[in-house]
Amino acid sequence: MTDMTNGEGRRGPSFAPWLSKTLTTLVTVAVTLLGLLFVTFMIGRVMPIDPVLAVIGERATQAQYDATYLELGLDKPLLVQFGIYVSDVLQGDLGKSIRTGQQVTTDIARVFPATLELATLGTLIGVAIGVPLGVLAAVKRGSWIDQVARLVGLVGYSMPIFWLGLVGLLLFYGILGWVAGPGRLGIFYQGIVEPITGMLLVDAALRGEWTVFRDAFSHIILPAALLGYYSLAYISRMTRSFMLEQLSAEYVITARVKGLSEWQVIWGHAFRNIRIQLITVIALAYANLLEGSVLTEIIFAWPGIGSYITTSLLANDMNSVLGGTIVIGSIFVGINILSDLLYRFFDPRAK
C-alpha cells in the first residue's frame, strides 16, 4: 500500500510552483491595473478642466457649484480621492457618468459588446485573409502575388481610415446599396431581440431571429471589413517576414532534400514554427481593435467603447474614462495571459 505521508510529500513540491506562478500573475495583474488607474486618475485631476463645470454647465450659480464640488469629493486630498475611488471599484461601483447620467457599468455593458463584436469580426477577417496572403507572398517572393500583398499592406498603412470609411460607405451603401448604412441595426429591427450578450449577431443567432441577424450582419460587415483590412495589412506583412526567415533556414532545405512535398514544407514545418510569433501579432492586432477605433465608430455611428472614452475625456467625465480604462486595461492583461497560455500549448519548450 502507498504511504500517505510520502504521497503528500510528493504532491507538495509539484503544487507549489503552480500556486506561486498563479499568485505572481495575479499580483502583476493587480499592480498593473492599479498603476494604470492611478495614472489615469491623476491625469483627470490635473487636466486644466474644471470637473465641476463638466457636471453643472456654465450657467450654474456659485452655490450650485460649491454643492457639486463637495458632492464630488474634490475638497479631499488627491490620494484620499483616489483611495475612495479604488475602494468603490473593488465593490463593483464605477460611479456615475456625468455625461449620460447612468452608471458607468451600465454604459460599458452597452458600448463594450458593440466594440467586441466589431473587433472580433474585424480580426477574423484580418487573420483569414492576412495569414494566407503573407505566407503566399513569402513563398512566391518577388512574384505578382508578393507585389499585390505589398500594395495591400502599403495602402492599409497609408490611407486614413476616416477617408477609406467614407468612401466605402459612399460606394457600398450610397451607390451600390449592397450593405446597410450607419448604426448597428435598422430601425425596423430594433427591440426585437432580447439582449443576452449584447452582441447583436450572437444574440440574434441564439434567439433564432435570422432576419435580425441578416440586418445586423448587413450593418456590421462594412466597418468590420474596414477594420479587418487594416489588421490584414499588418498581419500579412508580419507573416511574410516571419515566413521568409523560416524558409531560408537550414531545416527547410533539409526537408526539401528529404523529398517532402512543398505543402508539407511550408505548412507542416515553416508555418508551424511561426505560430508563436503570429499569435503575438494577432493578439496585438485584436487588442488594438478592442480599444475601439474612434474614427470608424464615428463614421459608422457605431456606439462602441472608443468613442465613449474619447467623448468622455473631452467632456472631463472622468468616471467614464476610468471605467473604460479598467476594461481596456483588463483586456490587454487578459490577452497577454491568453497568449502566454497559447505559447505553452504550441511550444513544448515553454511548458
Place this chain on the structure above:
Amino acid sequence: MKKNFVAAAVAAIMSVGVAAPVFAETPPNMLVIANRIDDIKTLDPGESFEFAGSDVSRNVYEKLVNFDPLDLDAGYQPELAESWEISEDGKTITFTIAEGHVFSSGNPVTAKDAEFSLRRAVLLDKTPSFILTQFGLTADNVEETIKATDDRTLVLTLDKPYALSFVLNCLTSTIGGIVDMASAMENEVDGDMGNDWLRTNTVGSGPYKVVEWKPNESVLMDLNPNFHGDKPAMERVIVQHIQESATQRLQLERGDIDVARNLSPEDVAGLADVEGVKVVDELRGRLMYFSANQKKELMADPKVIEALKYATDYAGMSDSFLKGQYTVHQAFLPLTFLGALEEKPYSYDMDAAKAALAESGFPDCGPIKISVRDAQERMDIAQSLQNTWGQLGCDVELIVGTGAQTLDRYRAREHDIYLGAWGPDYPDPNTNAGTFAVNPDNSDEAGATGLLAWRNAWGIPEMSEKTLAAVVENDTEKRKQMYLDLQREHQKTSPFGIMFQQIEQNGMGASVENFVAGGATTEVSYWVITK
C-alpha cells in the same frame, strides 16, 4: 467535403452581404431623424438644459403656457393653463388649469401636478432652476409661493411685480414642463422626487412618450395614447445619433432618414441637385461674439475696442465659410425676440478702424490673445480676426483649447479676447440682457461667473439698473423700447463685438412638411409634422 463547406459558407456570406436594404424609404407614420444627441445627460425637465434634451422634452411635457410651432411669432399661448389673471399689485398670478389633459400614465393633469412640478424644479436646485428662482421662488418659500388651491387653480406668488410676459416666457422653457406627480413619487429614491427615475423615463401629457433612450445612440418616442390634442401624423419618432455630416447626407439621399440636422455647408451645397430632398433654413437663437477683458489695459481702451469692431470682416465671413450657417447680427437680442435690434452699425472698414486706433492710447495696437475652442467654425472666425486685426498692426495670437479649457479661462477672467457663442436660456429678452448688460458688482469677490459682463470685468452699475427696470415693465410696448435703447447703447459702449446669429439648415425629404426646429425661442415640435 471541406471544399464544399467553404463554398457554402462563401455563398451564405455573399447572399447576406449583397442583400440590398429592405426599405428604400421610412414608413409614412414614422419620422427618422439624424442628429447629434450626445449632449443629452438627462430627460428630467427639472434638470435638462441641453439642446437635444430640450428637443425631447418639448415633445413629451406640456407646460402651463407654450409656443404654437406653426405660429412662433404669436408668442406664448395657453396650453395646460387655459387662462390666467394677475393681481393688482402685480405679484400674484392665478392660473386656471384646462380640463382633458392626461399624462401618458393615464392620470389626469391637475393643478396639484403643476404645483408639484414647479416646486420640484426649485427644490432640486439643478442648473436651470435659476429660471424660476429669479422670481423669488426659493426652497424655503415654495409651500406658500407655488400653491394649488384646488384641482384646477394654481397660484404663483412672486417677490416683485415682474412683467407678466417675462414670467410666462420663462414658464415655456423646459423647466416649466409638468410631470405626473403620482408616477414621479412612486419612483422616488431618498427624497429625490423621482429625479433618478425621470432621468431615463418620461411621464408627461405631451404628444409623445420616450420608449427608449440609449445615450449617444438613439431616442425612440411613441405617441402618448392619452394625448388630448389631434393625433399627430408621426406615430413614432426615432432620433439617431449620427456624428458625421457626410454620413447624415448619405442616409438622407438613400431615404433611410427623413431629416438630417447637422449638415455642413459643403453637404448642404451638395444636396442642391439631389431629387427628393430639400433644405429648410431657420433662424435660431445662438449668437457668435467676441469680448474683451476689461482687466487688460489694452482691451479697456474704448477706442481700441471700436477699432477692433470696425476691423472685423462680418460680411466676408458670413458670405464664405459661414455661408448658410450664420447671418450678420450685432445686437445682444437675437432676431425674433421681443425688442431685438436690427441695426448693424459696424461693417468692415479699415479706415474707420485705423482712425479709431489712432485716437486710442495704443496707436500701435499691441499683443492680443484670442481664446478660442477647437471647433471648426470658431477657428475659422478666429483666423479671420487674426488676419484683419493683424492689418491694424495688432500682434494676434490664437490660444486654442477644448470647450471646457477655454471656458475655465473665461470664467477666471484670464483671457484678452474670448471668442464664443451664447444661446438664450429661455425665450424672454432678459435671458440675454441679464447677462450681456448686467454686472452691478465687478469685484473678484462677487464671483458672478454667470454674467458675461462680469466675465469680461465690465462694471456697469447704471446699465444694470436699466436692464433690471425692463423686467418689471408691464407695458409690453414700453418694455420693447427699453430693450431697443439698451442694445443701441450696448453696441456703442460695450466690450462685446456681437457678430452673427445662427441659421440652422435642416435637410429633409421633399415630402416632409411643418418641420420647425423651434426658431430662436423654442425647440423642435414633431407633432405637427406630416410627410
